[in-house]
Amino acid sequence: MKTIILTGGGTAGHVTPNLALLPSLQEAGYTIRYIGSYNGIERKLVENAGIPYDGISSGKLRRYFDLKNFTDPFRVLKGYQEARKLLKKYKPDILFSKGGFVAVPVVLAAKHFHIPVIIHESDMTPGLANRLCIPSANKVCCNFPETLPYLPADKAVLTGSPIRAELLSGDRLAGLNYTNLSAQKPIILVIGGSLGAVHVNDAVRRVLPRLLERFQLIHICGRDHLDESLIGTAGYVQYEYVDRPLRHLFAAADMVISRAGANSICEILALRKPNILIPLSAEASRGDQILNANSFAEQGFSTVLEEKDLTDDTLYETVVNTYENRRQYIKAMEQSHLSNAVSTIMSLIHECSAGR
Secondary structure: OOEEEEEOOOOHHHOHHHHHHHHHHHHOOOEEEEEEEOOOHHHHHHHHOOOOEEEEOOOOOOOOOOHHHHOHHHHHHHHHHHHHHHHHHHOOOEEEEOOOOOHHHHHHHHHHOOOOEEEEEOOOOOOHHHHHHHHHOOEEEEOOHHHHHHOOOOOEEEOOOOOOHHHHHOOHHHHHHHHOOOOOOOEEEEEOOOOOOHHHHHHHHHOHHHHOOOOEEEEEOOOOOOOHHHOOOOOEEEEOOOOOOHHHHHHHOOEEEEOOOHHHHHHHHHHOOOEEEOOOOOOOOOOHHHHHHHHHHHOOOOEEOOHHHOOHHHHHHHHHHHHHOHHHHHHHHHOOOOOOHHHHHHHHHHHHHOOO
16 A cells, blocks of 8 residues: 655645545545644644644745744754654655645655655746745646746646545535525625635625625625624625535535635636636735636636726626626636546656656
């Protein structure tokens, strides 16, 4: 029986694609372990999935001045030594890394022991952590055709992002029952998220009376972002966070409004949901969401509405136009091969671990 170690952390986006691989890895008979930071978000997510977890020291490599820049390199060195001990103990046949700074010492330790490494880069351009890891990798998976020129040609593989199988098993009726919405009127699912979603939440709520004339809305607005004044509004339901029932809400939705994080939009693609992407502005991020969104727009999967252009009128008009043209978006998504990411990545895992 072969052993695989998964790594990645710092945000949920560096964990959920790893979790999406679990059923296929288990079916293939792999022994699975996870290495992440001591107390990062990844620990709870992985332990909840029943996967053995080891924490290591982790520091962030910043491109700006911060006093922690003087201490974090020592944390990274400590993490490297800890990762080496763990890899020596578990003797994995392969390492799969989803990125984040905790993954850097693990990948470097794998290189020391000549353990094959597969990296997955979600965004259009590789982040700093993955750029540090790419020289140690056997294969580098990516989500977007535009990413390929940034990667070594002999390592790059266009795979898309692994999607949790449970998302594909949603039931529309269960979603309607959960939300108490009607099947007689189209439903828009708004995924604001817990961070950076205030602009989206506010814009949707400002235009809500106009939207409710034609649509119903499910609004996942993030922690502490509920609007109590709107509780009980006919055709509008809001939640801070939704876990397992999310698959049913996706099934009930006729259209999605979302930020443009790579994992989120790949889930929307796999579910074939017409969508409007409102990416984080360049001022609030390194601009990767804008690049992600534009790539999906160019492939015919999405409509993009940037924050700088977000007004009551532009939001309403974009919603109406996207819904009226929904079939052309669905057709484009059906023709994409990027929704087979799990099987593609599993083939790479088998290939790279074959010689161990």
